[in-house]
Amino acid sequence: TNPWGVTFDDWGNHVASHPIFASAFHALNPPYPDQHPAAKDIPAYSGVCGHEFVDFPMWPEEMQGGFVKVRYKPTNKVEIHRWIEKDDHFEEEFVADLIFSENLSFIPVDLKYGPRGAMYVCDWYNPVKGHMQYSLRDPRRDRKSGRIWRIVPRGAALQYPPAIAGAPVESLLENLKRREYRYRYWTKGELRDRFEPAQVAAALDAWVAKLDPKEERYRHHQMEALWTYRSVGASRPNLLTELLGCENPLARAAATRQLRYAANPALLGMADNGLSLEEAGTLLQARAKDESGHVRLEAAIAASYLGTPTALEAVLAVIDRPMDTHLKYAVQTSLGSATLARHWKGKPDFLASHPSLAAFVKTWNQPNKITKGIDKPTPEEKKFDQQDNLKVVEIAAVPERLLFDVTRIEVSAGQPVKIVFTNPDATQHNLVIVQPGALEEIGMAGNEMAKDPGGFAKGFVPDSPKILHHTRLLEPATAEALRFHAPESPGVYPYLCTFPGHWIVMKGEMVVK
Incomplete structure (x- = not known):
């Protein structure tokens, strides 16, 4: 996989x-x-x-x-x-x-x-x-x-790592101040593996108390402590609350993420953050109104973990503020979670009393039809589309399958043809129509373009006279329309995706009669 x-x-x-x-x-x-x-x-x-x-x-x-x-x-x-x-x-x-x-x-x-x-x-x-x-x-x-x-960067001197294996707990905690993520990552593994959780938590208490608020990464040090507490099954709600209200929006967002883990009987097996569902919900509502969209995103997601009416109110507060694409998706999926949907879905009275929620739900239920790339035809393209005998074919990439959903189309010799190719997949694809018998040659040429640093910019479309028509390399959620007249010579004209490796299975036939 x-x-x-x-x-x-x-x-x-x-x-x-x-x-x-x-x-x-x-x-x-x-x-x-x-x-x-x-x-x-x-x-x-x-x-x-x-x-x-x-x-x-x-x-x-x-x-x-x-x-x-x-x-x-x-x-x-x-x-x-x-x-x-x-x-x-x-x-x-x-x-x-x-x-x-x-x-x-x-x-x-x-x-x-x-x-x-x-x-x-x-x-x-x-x-x-x-x-x-x-x-x-x-x-x-x-x-x-x-x-x-x-x-290794040219001319760089390799550095010596801090002591980790076998080091005492006090010096290991100092490693949490390092900028290098891997040192912190390895250190936390050592703390979990070698020491009793209570010993780590007690040492962390002393370490946090000595942190200097004037240090540039003071809030990050506190956040590292909070993550480490949780990794050994401990909680410090006072530290969490301080970070939730601090001046650094990235620290507030990271702390808001920790609100997911309130003591919740519905989420057994997770180390809780020391807050009750009610306490976490109150703190969540404040962060749902944060000036930072990143913090509001984390608040919307955390609400699905709490799953309470108070948490739902926090999501509704997020809806009332401007939302970019990522935040909209976080809100949509949080509202659709099993824990929150039960409070509003199928309840017309609730929706009627919350018009912003009703309006938001209406927008996400609209069909997700891909039109980017085909929504602004030129005058010449509009004229082409008005022909009486126009053959219109819609072909799409099958998500996660490396296949076209249509693998055979039939047209008449010389007939005007419009192929609308859409890409709902996570990977780029194109559609290339070639001369009869040229499938393997063009497919292999596409593979060879993986060796070319400029292959991507060329859409992985080989330079060959055997290519009759092709789309550009379509990004996910985009489309393109090919307009052409079918060849005058009857035959089987293959079409394929020339993204390296795809053509072996992602192919079809245009039969000209």
């Missing part, structure tokens, strides 16, 4: 690839067997296996706070990205390729820092990639070998 490259940023935001800012997707599930609706206009794609944020000081200053990711499709490379803060989420911004290989057997599937700041890339190194295009028993699969690449 596809790995999704899950990691967490400095403030605990969930980062992945499908979607990128995955923290917006944390609301509890709707009643079984329902599912939350697909998100609209939220960046998401597959083909990423791992991320690592750049926080070791030996790495270049311009990379600090950004991240490195490994990508296994459509091209095999290691990328550098910035992590840009927006009102209700973070978004990535591509900077450059750190590694790009023309060898398609180079398949980076994970990366991690070593203790001295070098970055290690796990290379699956395999001539066959994909579980849909190739059999799992394909004899070309190399099940015995792989490679590890070590990356």
